[in-house]
Amino acid sequence: MTDSEKLDLLLSEMQNMKTEIQKTRDETHELRAETQEMRAETQEMRAEIQGLWAETQCIRAENQDIKKDIREIGLKVNRLAVDQAELRREIYRIDRKISDTYNLALDAWGQGVENRTYLEERIPKA
Numbered sequence: 199m200t201d202s203e204k205l206d207l208l209l210s211e212m213q214n215m216k217t218e219i220q221k222t223r224d225e226t227h228e229l230r231a232e233t234q235e236m237r238a239e240t241q242e243m244r245a246e247i248q249g250l251w252a253e254t255q256c257i258r259a260e261n262q263d264i265k266k267d268i269r270e271i272g273l274k275v276n277r278l279a280v281d282q283a284e285l286r287r288e289i290y291r292i293d294r295k296i297s298d299t300y301n302l303a304l305d306a307w308g309q310g311v312e313n314r315t316y317l318e319e320r321i322p323k324a
Contacts (some may be wrong), residue, residue, distance in 0.1 A: 199207075
């Protein structure tokens, strides 16, 4: 192989290396651009996550309020159940009093009828 052929071969290889270097530089620029885009997206995601975190905290606070309201409603329902049982007892007492009063009135009426009959039989008619 002659010196000129060697020189051509070296120049050809140098040209190939320059092409490879340029490709590598282009790829590096593309990767840097992609990295910048990814960084921007990451920042956006962080902002979204922080917003979601704040929203989650608000929802937790609302859930605590709802749980408190549910407990209060439960206590009121329990009080209503106690009051209902008390009303039932009172209705039962009133019903007994009404029955007793009715029976007493019935006995008194019957006694009155018996007394009148007795008196009518014993007292001569004028």
